[in-house]
Amino acid sequence: MKKISIVVPCYNEEANVSLMYEAIVNLFKNELKKYKYEILFIDNKSKDNTRYEIRQICKKDKNVLAIFNIKNFGQFNSPYYALLQTSGDCTISIAADFQEPVELIPEFVKYWEQGYKIVCGVKSKSEEPEIIYELRKLGYKVIRKLSEVDHIENFTGFGLYDKEFINILKDLKEPLPYFRGMVAELGYNIKTVEFKQKRRKHGISSNNVMSILDAGMIGLTTYAKKEMHIAALFGLGISFLSIFIAFIYFLYKLLHWYTFDAGVAPIVIGIFFLGGIQIFLISLIGEYIINMNQRIINRPLVIEEERINFSRKNSKKTK
Numbered sequence: 001m002k003k004i005s006i007v008v009p010c011y012n013e014e015a016n017v018s019l020m021y022e023a024i025v026n027l028f029k030n031e032l033k034k035y036k037y038e039i040l041f042i043d044n045k046s047k048d049n050t051r052y053e054i055r056q057i058c059k060k061d062k063n064v065l066a067i068f069n070i071k072n073f074g075q076f077n078s079p080y081y082a083l084l085q086t087s088g089d090c091t092i093s094i095a096a097d098f099q100e101p102v103e104l105i106p107e108f109v110k111y112w113e114q115g116y117k118i119v120c121g122v123k124s125k126s127e128e129p130e131i132i133y134e135l136r137k138l139g140y141k142v143i144r145k146l147s148e149v150d151h152i153e154n155f156t157g158f159g160l161y162d163k164e165f166i167n168i169l170k171d172l173k174e175p176l177p178y179f180r181g182m183v184a185e186l187g188y189n190i191k192t193v194e195f196k197q198k199r200r201k202h203g204i205s206s207n208n209v210m211s212i213l214d215a216g217m218i219g220l221t222t223y224a225k226k227e228m229h230i231a232a233l234f235g236l237g238i239s240f241l242s243i244f245i246a247f248i249y250f251l252y253k254l255l256h257w258y259t260f261d262a263g264v265a266p267i268v269i270g271i272f273f274l275g276g277i278q279i280f281l282i283s284l285i286g287e288y289i290i291n292m293n294q295r296i297i298n299r300p301l302v303i304e305e306e307r308i309n310f311s312r313k314n315s316k317k318t319k
Contacts, residue, residue, distance in 0.1 A: 001034065001035065001036050002034075002035050002036070002088075002089045002090075003035065003036040003037070003038055003087070003088040003089055004028075004032070004035050004036070004037055004038070004088050004089065004090055004091075004092065004109065005037075005038040005039075005040060005086035005087065005088030005090070005091040005092070006024055006037065006038070006039045006040065006091075006092050006093075006094065006105075007040050007042065007079065007082045007083055007086060007091060007092065007093045007094070008020055008039065008040065008041050008042070008094060008095075008096050009042050009044065009078055009079040009082060009093075009095065009096065010041055010042065010043045010044065010046060010050050010054070010096045011043070011044045011045075011046055011050075011072070012046045012047055012048045012050060013046065013048075013050050013096040013097060014046070014048045014049040014050045014052075014053050016096045016097055016098065017041060017050060017053045017054055017057065017096055018053055018056075018057060019098070020094075020096050020098065020102070021039065021057050021061075021064065023098075023102045024037070024039055024102060024105075025037070025039075025061075027102065027103075027105055027106065031106045032105075032106060032109060035109070036063075037063055038063055038065065038086065038087065038088050039061075039063065039064045039065065040064075040065045040066070040067065040082055040085060040086060041054045041057070041064070041065070041066045041067075041096075042066070042067040042068075042069070042078055042079070042081065042082040042085075043066070043067070043068050043069065044069050044072045044073060044074075044078040045068075045069050045070070045071050045072045051068055054066045054308075055308065058308045058309050062309055063309075064309060065085075065307070065308065065309045065310055066306075066307065066308040066309065067081075067082060067085065067302075067304055067306075067307045067308075068304065068305045068306040068307070068308075069302045069303065069304060069305060070302075070303045070304065070305040071303070073301065073302040073303075076176070076177055076178060076179060077176075077177065077301045077302055078301075078302055079093060079157060079179070080169075080174075080177040080179050080301060081301040081302045083161065083166060083169065084166070084169060084170050084301075085310075086166065088163065089162075089163050090109075090112055090160055090161060090162050090163060091160070091161050091163070091166055092105055092108060092159070092160045092161075093157055093158060093159065093161070094158055095158065098198060099197050099198050100121060100156075100158040100195070100197065100198075101195055101196075101198065104121060104193065104195055105160075107119075107193060108121075108159065108160040108193065109160065111160075111191045111193070112160050112162065115189065116162075116189050116190065116191040117161075117162040117164060117165055117187070117188055117189040117190070118159060118160065118161055118162065118165060118183060118187045118188070118189065118190045118191070119159050119160040119190075119191045119192075119193060120152055120155050120158075120159040120183065120190060120191070120192045120193070121155070121156075121158035121159050121192075121193055121194075121195050122152060122153070122154050122155050122192045122193065122194050122195070123154040123155075123156070123194075123195065123196070123197045124154070124194040124195065124196060125196040125197065151180065151181060151184045152180070152183065152184055152190075152192065155180055155183070155192075156180070157179050157180060157183075158195075159183075165186075165187060165188075168186055169182070169186075175299045175301070177301070238275060239277055242275070
């Protein structure tokens with residue numbers, strides 16, 4: 001019997017985790033009867049009673065696993081780390097807040113059984129605040145335009161991933177994972193399924209404009225190189241133009257020695273030349289930073305405080 005792993009990242013989700021557990025278990029009882037399940041809750045140092053609720057679930061169901069992080073490691077590291085801890089034939093990642101429809105899981109599994117290695121949930125509409133939704137859409141479009149990798153627009157990570165793809169991720173040892181980009185870059189045989197993003201069932205979202213900006217900047221600095229190339233070409237072009245203007249001003253100075261205002265030529269030449277050089281050098285530094293980012297020292301994705309219901313066989317930590 002095949003096993004399906006479900007990863008549920010949590011942060012201050014005390015009112016949602018039990019409901020999410022029940023919704024997932026009901027799916028396996030009714031629509032996914034021929035599969036075993038494994039549910040992994042990973043808590044990113046919640047400040048409410050999320051961990052208490054997860055402990056209660058783990059006590060009554062040994063198919064439910066839990067990882068408690070020692071601190072909040074951000075919106076990317078924690079979910080990604082959880083994916084690497086699963087043992088199912090495929091793994092599904094879903095948010096605990098019910099914004100991503102649980103009822104879509106059987107459809108994901110159907111496409112997986114048809115041979116797709118990755119099934120991505122793509123937002124076609126959203127009930128979240130319009131400004132947040134539009135900012136996200138804009139961010140996806142900018143990253144896709146500037147990236148050398150063909151990103152999947154409006155994809156947040158909600159989806160199904162075959163064990164083969166999970167094993168590829170385990171071999172990467174990526175210290176700063178931008179999962180949406182990794183799926184676009186390394187994923188294969190991908191199926192997209194549209195869905196309408198719902199409002200949170202309970203609680204208040206921790207996402208805000210700054211978290212969206214942070215996500216966008218990680219995506220840009222990890223995968224988008226075109227803007228650096230454009231800046232380098234622009235800086236190089238300005239440098240050549242400034243040299244040309246400097247030469248013209250030099251000729252003009254020679255031909256109109258006594259009528260040319262003193263001091264103007266050096267100022268104009270200096271502004272153009274130094275500005276061009278600065279833009280060019282800053283863009284080169286940007287290229288170096290991008291390359292350094294790809295070779296950054298191997299840090300742990302998260303540090304665990306506790307894990308629950310992991311057997312000895314699957315208790316090995318992946319960092």
